[in-house]
Amino acid sequence: MLPRPPRFCVALYACAGLLMPGAAVLGQQRSFISCPIVRDTSTVPCFLAEDGGEVYYLGIQQDITSDFHPPQLKHEVLVEGTVVPGPRVCGGIPLQPVSISVVKEINLACNTLLPAEPGIDAPPALRGPGPSSHPLELVRAPRQPLTGRQEFTVLYSFNDDYLEFGGNRVVNEAASYAKQAGATSVKVAGYRATSLLSNGQRLTEKAGLAEKRAQNVATLLRGLGVAAVTVDWKSEAEPGDGRTDPSRRRVSIVVTP
Amino acid sequence: MRRTLLTFGIALTLSAQYQNSFKATWLEPGRGDVLPEFDAFDSSSGTLGVLNASGSVKTDGHPFFTALGTNGRACVTCHQPTWGMSVSASGLADRWRATDGKDPVFAAFDGSNCPSLPQEKESSHSLLLKRGLFRIPIAWPPRNADGSPRPVEFTIEVVRDPTGCNTSREYGLKSAQPTLSVYRRPRMAANLKYVVSGGTPIVLKTGMLADVDPETGRPVSMNLMTDAREPSLRTQAVSAIMGHEQAKTTPSRQQIEKIIEFESQVYVAQAAHIFGGPLAVPGGPPGLGPAALRDRRAGVLGDNDYDPVFGDFKAWKGSDYYKSSVARGADIFMYRQFWLRDAAHINSIGLGNPIKRTCATCHNSQMTGQDLSAGWVDVGTTNFPSWTEPATWAETSELPVFKITCSKDADPHPYLGRVVYSTDPGRALISGRCADVGSIVMQQLRGLAARAPYFANGSARSLREVVDFYDRRFDMKLSDEEKEDLVNFLGAL
Numbered sequence: 001m002l003p004r005p006p007r008f009c010v011a012l013y014a015c016a017g018l019l020m021p022g023a024a025v026l027g028q029q030r031s032f033i034s035c036p037i038v039r040d041t042s043t044v045p046c047f048l049a050e051d052g053g054e055v056y057y058l059g060i061q062q063d064i065t066s067d068f069h070p071p072q073l074k075h076e077v078l079v080e081g082t083v084v085p086g087p088r089v090c091g092g093i094p095l096q097p098v099s100i101s102v103v104k105e106i107n108l109a110c111n112t113l114l115p116a117e118p119g120i121d122a123p124p125a126l127r128g129p130g131p132s133s134h135p136l137e138l139v140r141a142p143r144q145p146l147t148g149r150q151e152f153t154v155l156y157s158f159n160d161d162y163l164e165f166g167g168n169r170v171v172n173e174a175a176s177y178a179k180q181a182g183a184t185s186v187k188v189a190g191y192r193a194t195s196l197l198s199n200g201q202r203l204t205e206k207a208g209l210a211e212k213r214a215q216n217v218a219t220l221l222r223g224l225g226v227a228a229v230t231v232d233w234k235s236e237a238e239p240g241d242g243r244t245d246p247s248r249r250r251v252s253i254v255v256t257p
Numbered sequence: 258m259r260r261t262l263l264t265f266g267i268a269l270t271l272s273a274q275y276q277n278s279f280k281a282t283w284l285e286p287g288r289g290d291v292l293p294e295f296d297a298f299d300s301s302s303g304t305l306g307v308l309n310a311s312g313s314v315k316t317d318g319h320p321f322f323t324a325l326g327t328n329g330r331a332c333v334t335c336h337q338p339t340w341g342m343s344v345s346a347s348g349l350a351d352r353w354r355a356t357d358g359k360d361p362v363f364a365a366f367d368g369s370n371c372p373s374l375p376q377e378k379e380s381s382h383s384l385l386l387k388r389g390l391f392r393i394p395i396a397w398p399p400r401n402a403d404g405s406p407r408p409v410e411f412t413i414e415v416v417r418d419p420t421g422c423n424t425s426r427e428y429g430l431k432s433a434q435p436t437l438s439v440y441r442r443p444r445m446a447a448n449l450k451y452v453v454s455g456g457t458p459i460v461l462k463t464g465m466l467a468d469v470d471p472e473t474g475r476p477v478s479m480n481l482m483t484d485a486r487e488p489s490l491r492t493q494a495v496s497a498i499m500g501h502e503q504a505k506t507t508p509s510r511q512q513i514e515k516i517i518e519f520e521s522q523v524y525v526a527q528a529a530h531i532f533g534g535p536l537a538v539p540g541g542p543p544g545l546g547p548a549a550l551r552d553r554r555a556g557v558l559g560d561n562d563y564d565p566v567f568g569d570f571k572a573w574k575g576s577d578y579y580k581s582s583v584a585r586g587a588d589i590f591m592y593r594q595f596w597l598r599d600a601a602h603i604n605s606i607g608l609g610n611p612i613k614r615t616c617a618t619c620h621n622s623q624m625t626g627q628d629l630s631a632g633w634v635d636v637g638t639t640n641f642p643s644w645t646e647p648a649t650w651a652e653t654s655e656l657p658v659f660k661i662t663c664s665k666d667a668d669p670h671p672y673l674g675r676v677v678y679s680t681d682p683g684r685a686l687i688s689g690r691c692a693d694v695g696s697i698v699m700q701q702l703r704g705l706a707a708r709a710p711y712f713a714n715g716s717a718r719s720l721r722e723v724v725d726f727y728d729r730r731f732d733m734k735l736s737d738e739e740k741e742d743l744v745n746f747l748g749a750l
Binding site: 063075104134136163167168223 | 459461466599605668
């Protein structure tokens, strides 16, 4: 299957940042937009996506505290990941790490739910499809006590300012440290970024998103009782390289005691 | 030991009451009744238990039981012990007949389909009499606590207006004080320690700050009301007295504190079944009966297999027909997997769509089955096409229909897009967010047998209709026996 035409860009992002024509060879990095596929198994479902005639394994259903947040039927998904050598998982080539960005607009064509098949199994899951067998790790203790200047990074899905559970936890950790350290300065900086797809397309996050992300996080920090919060943002989108793009969709929180 | 004896004593009392006493009592404001520590009332499948944990309550002069406004209503008017500290449609219909429609519960302001209608006509109160729905007038557009306008991501049009209120020049969207009228069931004023617990500074479902209690500055659970518009029991009480009771002056602090004190010590649950007898007995399931609600800790996540939402029902497995059915229903609630799909604020918050889960994924708060997080979810009761109203045009539909069109810059509703037809936009009328259209705060699953009809829009006349809705909505493929088990389980709560 050939790479998809830039229909997505026209429909969803008003062609912001679609500049580079043609395909780019990016080694084992895969960045593409596609409909997700959900495959049932004897345990939890697997989430897959197809690109260029190949099926990739993205992850499994877990709970809200997981680092992997699955895609959604009725929506296309931007997949940005690294191919992992080794056997297929759930019928797909595994990508790890992998970043998942659900495209906000509805696409009713994204509706593939496959039944379980013998021989296609999900990897072991911390939580099965029923109720949990262990308490959720809602709060994560730092591995070692923090001291001095610390930077906390909140990551976002593409074109999104929604603070997912992982980001929520980072903001809480930053606030906790800032209060405990009696911070004299808490600098919040927001960024938006570009994603370079494997087919050479560039997708740029919408204007104003860096400010919105930064202001939202600053509001949260102040609401959590943090003083001395200053806010800044970079209006221009960070460039994309097709390898590290998800790491640039971010808000940085620098806490100085 | 004392608790065990008390539980046993209540069971014996219930047994006697169950055999000898069925009653359905409408408490009128200012009548001066004394409520006993424990009382039992007839419900559709047995007996409802109402426990005043602080002991008997003298209602004479008590602000919960005294009309504080101008229309003769008190809090108790719509929060009657007989109907689980709410009020049922059948109870309202009886009251209409008993008073020829003169009881203050039928006040024109919100006890009729619209104040502009002829109030003497029964048809002008049809939503209250048939579905137990009160009119909730919501100022539009919404405002922040400081009075500043809240950004709104959508426009709203009235598409159908069977009550006439939304297009009324006096009460409607284009009136001098633009107002939307939606129609909702009153929630239980009981078991409230569970409802107000669980607040976190950042709301998981929005990634934004939770509302705070204006008195304490602390984040609140955002599980009060159908749309979480009131942050605390205090603000809710004041709002209800100024609105539903049409008071001209703000109630005193002392009055509000007495109301909160009373409603915070009332525990309500089903206490006995018509065939199964008393439900809360030593050695039985530990989560049944109102005393269990009094004794358990609030704010505990129950979506797990080691301390389930409503406790363990193993003791009833292999027991008589009814108890075995309830135990199977509890297992279905906790463990029966299905594809949970297209539910905004469940699938859309990072869990994925669909997910293979169970009822307890969403109804996860121990003892009540609400959501421990801020509980608004669009399960599909109010939004077309899954709404509970007729799927095609039908003159029998009595609810208004609104057309919501989201701005191009906003995040759309995650599963319905940028144009949504809804009988009640729910949380979106408060938040102004398109993604919230049709999201309704989950209700407690206690005392259900006494307070039909169900859902916030009163569309399910029986628990079977509730189960049927979920079966259709999520393609659960429940068998008739499974449906009966779920109904028996829900009725036992």
